[in-house]
Amino acid sequence: MEYAIKEALRLYPMASFANARRCMRTTQLGEYTVEAGVDVQLDTWSLHYDKTIWGEDADEFKPERWSSMSNQPSFLSFGAGPRQCLGMRLAILEEKVLLAHVLRKYSFVTNTRTQIPMKLIGRATTRPANLYLSVKAREF
Numbered sequence: 001m002e003y004a005i006k007e008a009l010r011l012y013p014m015a016s017f018a019n020a021r022r023c024m025r026t027t028q029l030g031e032y033t034v035e036a037g038v039d040v041q042l043d044t045w046s047l048h049y050d051k052t053i054w055g056e057d058a059d060e061f062k063p064e065r066w067s068s069m070s071n072q073p074s075f076l077s078f079g080a081g082p083r084q085c086l087g088m089r090l091a092i093l094e095e096k097v098l099l100a101h102v103l104r105k106y107s108f109v110t111n112t113r114t115q116i117p118m119k120l121i122g123r124a125t126t127r128p129a130n131l132y133l134s135v136k137a138r139e140f
């Protein structure tokens, strides 16, 4: 289940704009000089869809890729370093508990109104612009 959660957050990093820092000391990054005081926004989306990192199937939802990539440093849905998301473990745990409870009784299926690919809107945090799924009770 953890692989599915991480894969969903890779394809839809819903807090990507939180991955920002202010440069405290003028720094040379390859050919770029980043002046002190400049705000730097990390491009999480490009990293998360980069085929040289994730492979040719980077655009596809494949939870199984995480079995060989568990500590992928390019996965930045929760940021990185000393200011990494404080609630990361709680968020993943909450998702697991919720999914375990809901998926025992129901399944979610696409319908004619489902938009694929899903479009996110918002700024610091994002949400689906439209999300239509049908809920089906599981048969036991």
Ligand code: HEM
Residues within 6 Å of the ligand: 009, 013, 014, 015, 016, 018, 019, 020, 076, 077, 078, 079, 080, 081, 082, 083, 084, 085, 086, 087, 088, 090, 091
């Ligand atoms: C799927 C859910 C969540 C996502 C994708 C997410 C994502 C992020 C990201 C990208 C950052 C910036 C990290 C960085 O700059 O390196 C962040 C920071 C933070 N998040 Fe989350 N977050 C989630 C849930 C939560 C929850 C549940 C809590 C609290 C219960 C939380 C509390 C925080 C706090 C306090 C910070 C600031 C940390 C700091 O600046 O030291 N987050 N989060």
